[in-house]
Amino acid sequence: MKKFEYKFVMISIAHLSKKSFRLELDEAFQKWGNDGWELVKMEPIPSDHIMFRDSKTDEFFTVFKREKAE
Template sequence: MKKYEYKLLTISAFHLNKRDFQAELEEKFRQWGEEGWELVKMEPVNGGTWIFWGRTSKFLTVFKREKI
């Protein structure tokens, strides 16, 4: 039976608008792909503060790879 390990990453929606952050994130995702990590889920998370109420304030990403 296959076994997997998981990696969770929370990304601020605010930071996604920054060009430098996007390039850094793309590089990190590329690196993890080379290491065998697969992005299996990306889910928006609504904020709970009065500023972000009802808006997506961050994203939860889930990566997995088979244990060797």
């Protein structure tokens, strides 16, 4: 049976507004992909912690997974 490991990353909207951070994040995602990590979920986290249609997002919760080496 396959076994997996997971990586959880929070990404701030404030950081995403900075071009240098977006480039750094792109490099990180490329490296993680090359290391076998797959982005399986990216979900906005509302700042008011209530899931309303017009709520403001301050950050994203991301989940990566890859198969464990036996």
